[in-house]
Amino acid sequence: MVQGTLSQAYAVWLDSGIDRAATLGALRQAFPTTFIEHAVPRQILNLGLVSGQPILLATIVGVLAGAALVHALVMSVRRGRRQIGFLKTLGFTRRQVVAAVAWHASSIAAVALLIGILLGVVMGRLAWGAIVDDLGRPARLRQ
Numbered sequence: 001m002v003q004g005t006l007s008q009a010y011a012v013w014l015d016s017g018i019d020r021a022a023t024l025g026a027l028r029q030a031f032p033t034t035f036i037e038h039a040v041p042r043q044i045l046n047l048g049l050v051s052g053q054p055i056l057l058a059t060i061v062g063v064l065a066g067a068a069l070v071h072a073l074v075m076s077v078r079r080g081r082r083q084i085g086f087l088k089t090l091g092f093t094r095r096q097v098v099a100a101v102a103w104h105a106s107s108i109a110a111v112a113l114l115i116g117i118l119l120g121v122v123m124g125r126l127a128w129g130a131i132v133d134d135l136g137r138p139a140r141l142r143q
Helices: 020-030 042-049 053-079 081-090 094-134
Strands: none
Touching: 053 081, 053 094, 081 094
């Protein structure tokens, strides 16, 4: 830069109803040597390549969590065979035993769901914050 000269840059924002191609073409003609079109940083473009990954990861983790829950329920019922036998000795019918096991399974599933959802939200926010901070952008844009 030569001493005494000023460098100036202008940003042009286009409304949604404006023809983008025509406007950029007119700017390119008016300023042929100094016109620079905005380029999205490569890091931001790379995020688009992995846009399906969070859904895939959530599905895999959900399936694994469901399998772990089923395993915990089966093992809990198998471990509680003596209690089930004791309930039958006290006069529980088959329907009452099934209801007791269903209540047991429902309570374990409800607690697992509550903890899983809360931890998932917290860990998801932390992971997203880390990804966005690594890109040098604020995690939440204020308007």
